Amino acid sequence: MSVVFKDTVKAKEFYKAFWTDLINELGSQIDISLLFIVKDPDFMMYIDSNGIKIDDEIGDAKADIQFTLSVDTAHQFWLKELSLPKALATRRVRTKGSLPKVMKLLPLLKPAYARYREYCEKYNLPQKI
Amino acid sequence: MDYLDISLQLSEDDIAIKNAAHEFAEEIMRPAAKALDEMSAEDGVAKKSPLWPFLKKSYELGYHRILLPEAYGGLSLSPLQLNLVLEEWGWGSMGLGVLLGVAAFPFFAIALTGDDELIEKYVIPFCECTDGSIRGCWCGTEPEHGSDILYFDDFFKNPKIKGNVQARLKGDSWIINGQKSAWVSGGTIATHGLTFLQVDPSKGMAGGGVCVVPLDKGVSRGKPLEKIGQRDLNQSEVFFDDTKIPANHMITEPDYYPEMVDLILGAANAAMSALATGVARAAFEEALVYARERVQGGVPITKHTSVRQRLFDMFAKVEACRALSRAVFNFNFNVSPPVTEYSIAAKTRCTQTCFEVTHEAIQILGGNGLAREYLVEKIFRDARASLVEDGLNEMLAAAGGLTITETYPRKSSDIY
Ligand SMILES: Cc1cc2nc3c(=O)[nH]c(=O)nc-3n(C[C@H](O)[C@H](O)[C@H](O)COP(=O)(O)OP(=O)(O)OC[C@H]3O[C@@H](n4cnc5c(N)ncnc54)[C@H](O)[C@@H]3O)c2cc1C
Numbered sequence: 001m002s003v004v005f006k007d008t009v010k011a012k013e014f015y016k017a018f019w020t021d022l023i024n025e026l027g028s029q030i031d032i033s034l035l036f037i038v039k040d041p042d043f044m045m046y047i048d049s050n051g052i053k054i055d056d057e058i059g060d061a062k063a064d065i066q067f068t069l070s071v072d073t074a075h076q077f078w079l080k081e082l083s084l085p086k087a088l089a090t091r092r093v094r095t096k097g098s099l100p101k102v103m104k105l106l107p108l109l110k111p112a113y114a115r116y117r118e119y120c121e122k123y124n125l126p127q128k129i
Numbered sequence: 130m131d132y133l134d135i136s137l138q139l140s141e142d143d144i145a146i147k148n149a150a151h152e153f154a155e156e157i158m159r160p161a162a163k164a165l166d167e168m169s170a171e172d173g174v175a176k177k178s179p180l181w182p183f184l185k186k187s188y189e190l191g192y193h194r195i196l197l198p199e200a201y202g203g204l205s206l207s208p209l210q211l212n213l214v215l216e217e218w219g220w221g222s223m224g225l226g227v228l229l230g231v232a233a234f235p236f237f238a239i240a241l242t243g244d245d246e247l248i249e250k251y252v253i254p255f256c257e258c259t260d261g262s263i264r265g266c267w268c269g270t271e272p273e274h275g276s277d278i279l280y281f282d283d284f285f286k287n288p289k290i291k292g293n294v295q296a297r298l299k300g301d302s303w304i305i306n307g308q309k310s311a312w313v314s315g316g317t318i319a320t321h322g323l324t325f326l327q328v329d330p331s332k333g334m335a336g337g338g339v340c341v342v343p344l345d346k347g348v349s350r351g352k353p354l355e356k357i358g359q360r361d362l363n364q365s366e367v368f369f370d371d372t373k374i375p376a377n378h379m380i381t382e383p384d385y386y387p388e389m390v391d392l393i394l395g396a397a398n399a400a401m402s403a404l405a406t407g408v409a410r411a412a413f414e415e416a417l418v419y420a421r422e423r424v425q426g427g428v429p430i431t432k433h434t435s436v437r438q439r440l441f442d443m444f445a446k447v448e449a450c451r452a453l454s455r456a457v458f459n460f461n462f463n464v465s466p467p468v469t470e471y472s473i474a475a476k477t478r479c480t481q482t483c484f485e486v487t488h489e490a491i492q493i494l495g496g497n498g499l500a501r502e503y504l505v506e507k508i509f510r511d512a513r514a515s516l517v518e519d520g521l522n523e524m525l526a527a528a529g530g531l532t533i534t535e536t537y538p539r540k541s542s543d544i545y
Contacts, residue, residue: 015160016204031470048429066545068545083242083243084241084242084243085238085241085242085380085381085389085392086384086385086389086463088241088392088394088466089381089385089388089389089466090385090388090392091388091466093465094464094465094466094544094545095464095465095545096463096464096545097463098207098208098462098463099208099462099465100198100199100205100206100207100208101254102465103198103200103205103240103241104198104199104200104205106200106243107198107200107201107243108200109243113402129309
């Protein structure tokens with residue numbers, strides 16, 4: 001059971017808003033597509049430079065990198081409480097997609113950490129778990 | 130010699146990268162490797178050694194950056210491209226291939242952390258380096274702990290087993306003391322070490338940490354190691370004497386050290402399988418070329434059915450190595466974390482096969498196979514070392530065996 005999100009609707013809304021802003025900021029820098037398979041609460045989110053698709057909207061779109069993780073793990077990652085090597089080594093984040101592509105993504109995410117905290121404040125989410 | 134690639138998936142880019150790596154292996158690696166093999170280990174790192182122009186050329190061509198992300202100045206090669214390059218490096222020289230691989234090791238590990246400060250300080254200068262002056266190494270093996278650093282039995286958590294290198298936190302710094310064994314590849318010449326050490330002795334070998342250590346202050350080295358094979362690969366002990374590193378240089382702490390060792394092994398063993406494939410291919414080619422010319426019984430020995438059978442067996446073994454190595458690269462560099470038992474399978478199979486093929490190459494060359502003048506003499510010795518390198522094959526099998534007895538068959542939904 002997630003300690004951050006009590007219901008799926010709120011989790012989807014939160015991450016959709018967060019990623020929409022991030023994509024607008026990154027523009028053409030984000031030239032790869034991502035699929036998040038989120039657990040507890042369960043949902044799927046597909047992201048590319050055109051925007052965000054959730055669950056059924058995704059259809060058979062293929063992503064360059066697929067991440068499987070729980071929503072609490074995502075939260076800890078964005079709060080920088082969990083490093084990517086630790087998340088990967090302990091299988092809390094699992095990826096499918098070439099390692100160079102995963103590593104290419106990391107520097108692009110830099111501006112997102114500070115923004116994530118702002119979103120947490122806006123949505124009244126805990127900034128530590 | 131070029132070979133028919135039976136993969137129809139190679140793009141023009143892939144082929145260009147493979148051809149360039151082959152040219153590098155033939156024109157730069159092989160001559161340097163031959164010269165270094167014939168020198169004493171001490172002369173191999175002396176001022177006039179061919180090692181330095183080799184490193185300079187390798188860095189100029191960007192081969193030290195193959196594992197690193199584009200955003201930091203790396204080449205971001207795809208898993209297949211990495212495999213193609215490493216096979217060519219193995220064909221050129223296993224020892225120098227390993228040296229180039231470990232040179233990037235600490236910087237690759239830092240890049241994975243995404244830590245801005247460490248990336249600015251270490252990864253970017255490494256990628257920008259074109260003279261070979263920034264060189265990493267992997268400080269793992271210790272005088273009293275070789276196979277002990279692999280997790281394949283309960284001993285791993287035995288607090289009575291003390292590491293030879295220990296780190297303790299003092300204020301904002303880690304203080305490191307102890308000794309790494311003479312097997313540290315690039316140990317004499319490295320400027321930075323990705324260092325495995327004991328942080329929490331109460332957890333035994335499992336209480337380890339992984340840190341990045343600039344090897345300047347508080348560090349000394351042993352004499353370059355003399356050995357039977359991969360003589361072109363410099364190796365030596367590394368001693369830490371109250372060596373101080375900032376706290377953020379400890380990139381893995383005991384809470385996930387065993388898992389991190391597994392992840393690193395998954396990448397390193399896969400790389401070893403590609404290098405070994407290249408060595409096996411080199412041996413097969415040398416044997417084939419020789420057999421086409423050597424006349425016995427009044428005909429080239431390739432006219433003798435038994436020689437054809439033996440050459441075919443070598444050919445088939447090389448193809449099998451490549452198929453396994455590429456399949457494992459394709460999987461394990463496309464999922465994170467890697468499924469390490471598959472990398473172990475590739476490393477142990479490919480190095481064992483490579484040893485068999487180089488052994489058979491000597492037999493095909495007859496007496497000449499034992500002579501310094503012929504390449505197979507060197508690559509046979511290099512292949513022998515690979516059965517020990519990056520984990521003894523039987524101990525790797527013990528580690529892989531522990532995993533498969535507990536997890537086979539794995540489900541893809543548990544992997545990605
Ligand atoms: C060419 C080369 C390059 C290398 N590069 C590096 C490097 O860059 N960095 C680095 O840190 N190290 C490096 N190594 C070291 C290498 O990883 C070790 O040599 C290897 O892990 C084996 O350790 P060991 O030599 O101490 O042998 P040991 O572990 O002492 O093994 C000796 C014998 O004991 C057996 N044995 C050991 N433990 C057990 C057990 N628990 N149960 C049953 N049998 C056991 C083994 O099968 C073996 O036959 C390199 C080695 C070589 C040859």
